[in-house]
Amino acid sequence: MIKEASIRQPLILGHKTYHDITNDIVSPIEGKAPKQWKIAITIAAIIALYGIGNIMYLVANGIGSWGLNKTVGWAWDITNFVWWVGIGHAGTLISAVLLLFRQRWRMAINRSAEAMTIFAVIMAALFPVFHMGRVWLAYWTLPLPNQFGSLWPNFNSALMWDVFAISTYFSVSLVFWYIGLIPDFATIRDRMVKPRWKKFYSILSFGWSGRAKHWTRFEEVSLVLAGIATPLVFSVHSIVSMDFATSVIPGWHATIFPPYFVSGAIFSGFAMVLTLLLIMRKTMRLEAYIHMKHIEYMNIVIIVTGSIVGVAYLTELFISWYSGVEYESYAFINRFSGPYSWSYWMMMTCNVISPQLFWFKKIRTSLVATFILSIVVNIGMWFERFVIIVTSIHRDYTPGAWGEFHPSTIDIGMFIGTIGIFFTLFLLFARYFPVLALNELKTILKVSGESYKKEDNKKH
């Protein structure tokens, strides 16, 4: 028999029954689409189309339409890639790592965070894929022999590792998410009146009936998938960091990169989850399920990961000096005082200083402050990648090759476009999929529900 300490705040507010949970989450799907949603998705779709237009232009005209040059051969594309992959880390972290840590508050946020993960990883994948230039040859990254001989892709290359890491991460996250969705789709199926929609959810629910044995397997699968997904989350961003760290470029080659990138990814991912959830809880009236305590917990995760990132920044800076290696020190001096120093200080302010504001309880329990800071963190994390990538390579070993990077309109258009595509997908999710994990919330209702807790406390 599980008991929760009385000093813990309830996670589900108000007097809810099992039926109320179903109702609160499924009824927005059954009703007509609200006007705000239609407006939002129209705007998102227009931005998405703009992005797709840019991508088509890029494919037709080649990578030269980006602002890259011979010194700065990687810039916005890879910055965006890492940024999106980073955002895509919170979802699986919430559903996997927090499941292993038995954090019950995760049940209110895991579904939408996972959806966000999947969409963010798709956005991330667009950049390296289109950077290939001839996208129709993307299958060459798979271990297939080249048709002109027995050449295979290079398994020593961190870029090749990335192909495996990102595709594994994407597909495993998708499966993890969908397996959790199946029982919830069954709930919607059994409530739906409109026959066409009933059919739709019936197909999605795979004929789930909620048998005892199936639930046993469901729980085991969730736990094992969480166990597998946890090292996966770590490995994916570690491998992304190895794209840089395995090189011999000062500023890129640092052994701390893998864990520090992972922490940064969780940091930005949580910030994005907060941005989305603060809007969602308001428009979909989910305040009873995602309330202040949830937001506070997420803000604490942001302080922790933000501080780890801060410690890593300072470690890098210190060791670059301590190493006594001239090039290593210069890379960092150039970062904070060179032509891109504005981006370095932007990163420091947004990522290291701003999350420290959450030490104040007033700030971390304020919706407005949280919302603003979550966006600030996301901007900061974009700049972090920009700083790492561009400032490390724009000044080569030979000053004759020094250069600068200026984004082209296609660079900018494609980045903005991915935000549009991302929001389009997320809005579709919010409209047609159960945004909270119904069946999981029901399991914690009696332990963490407000009215149940009150009754329980009276008994003592």
Place this chain on the structure above:
Amino acid sequence: MAHDNKMHFELPSKVKTTAYVLMVIGLVAAALGWFADKTDHHQYWWANLLINGFFFFAVALGALFFYALQYAAEVAWSAQLKRIFEAMYSYIPIGLGVIVVVLLMGQFHVHHLYHWMDSEVYNPESPAYDEIIAGKRPYLSAWFFWLRVAVYGAVFIYFARLFRKWSLQEDEVGGTEIHYRFYKKSAVFLVFFAVFSSTLAWDWLMSIDVHWFSTMYGWYVFSGMWVSTMIFATLLVIWLKGRGYLSTVNDSHIHDLGKWMFAVSMLWSYLWFCQYMLIWYSDIPEEVTYFKERYDHYMGGMWAVFFVNFAVPFYALMARDAKRNFKYLTRVGVIIFIGHFADLYMAVVPGTIHGHLEWGFGEGHHTTFVGWFEAGMFVGFLGLFILTVLGTLSKARLVPAKHPFLDESEHHSI
């Protein structure tokens, strides 16, 4: 509490004797070792003192970290075990004392574990001048170094004493006020710890291979410290349960401790591998020196340490039943505990004697490893550590009386 729990731990005289015997073995090993060590300035002897000093200090510091983490993360299941961690971190001052002795002797040139403590390397006129070390002078200068040592000591001891005081207070007064104070203060401690756990690893360990640097090093040392802490705590809890204490600590608690052993072992493996792989892959002369040193003289040892500390917990602790089988968990724990001691040995020794150990009574002969001497020193410190920990454990209730999470912890079931 209406439990038939044995609430007060009494240190059995048999255990006390055993601990003293272990310490005597350690002393004998140390005394004989001093005469057998024919390296310059008894370098190997001092290196072993540093390893043991740091290892058990790290186990104690890891306990303070984990203790603070439990409060900061609002963890309930471990509430019943908090006295175990309090007992473990009571060793911090002693451990720190051993390290300070080693450092002081280095400062007075009794040994040369730390090459940078020699003032000649900073003198451009001297043949011993070392440009790279001279470049690090601002950080490694004596006053700044000793200031850091003093600050670490002050902070760790301050928090350790404060937490212990509050914890005992809570047993008397109850309520939630102390609990919330703990919550805040432990977050503050974790901030200090986040910085100091890295810098102390640089100061005391990384600076042995003074030309070498790795940004990961601090976190890698931290993960090794944490896993040793979790193992010792698990073994201690199992031992106490075997003697009829902690009756409300059930299989689920042990299972959770086992999970920590497993998880932190994997964290350590991940950090070890990332550091090794990135240095191996880039093959930059400034960096590979560290692994070159180990490859030249300790290749077998280095890989053995990695595989024991990674593969043993990975395969042995993955299954659910493995973490609920007390005997099995104890055996695996002992193996990894020694494995992490060996890991620290690998971090310290190659940089201090570079594979050239002159050893023997009378005429010294060349070797890399002795066996009885290292084991003897380890056993001696283990005895001291056990005696300190169990001594503290017997001074207060074994399970806190009025912890607000106690009820939830007692109902823990997974």
Place this chain on the structure above:
Amino acid sequence: MANKVFHVMYDDDQKLLDAAKALVAQGIRVKDVFSPFPVHGLDPVIGVKRTRLAIASFMYATTGTLLATLGTWYFMVSDWDWNIGGKPNFTWIENAPAFVPVMFEFSVFCGAHGMAITYLLRNGTLPGMPASNPDPRTTDDKFVMEIVTEQNESMSASDIEAKIRATDVYELSIKDY
């Protein structure tokens, strides 16, 4: 005598659990339970065995590790060895650290997907499968226990019914089949 199936509905998981315990204690075999979420503590009562999916996953993952090891050896060493950036692929072991990431990812890939596919197949939950829960409310807030006379030959149908009625039933439907 026609075979009968009892669908006993409860409106609370605790009531279901108590009833299941009571009925099993009286020698009735419960065929299955349909619930909107996993009811903890139910499995041992109605005799659901522990699943072996975790072991299956471990085996899939190990297969993945072996395949990836074999693959990297074949692609990079045996079939066509290159010297890329001073890292020659003349032996597998010399390059092993560079193959670890792919080996890890592929193991996870096989472990996760292998288990997920096994799970769906064993459950019989696949795209287009019809639902088999006796009442649509069981995916919302009701709990249904299924008891069939076929598995309880020692008792008469009315006997069983009486025993069921003694529990805290919300609704009971009895059908011939």
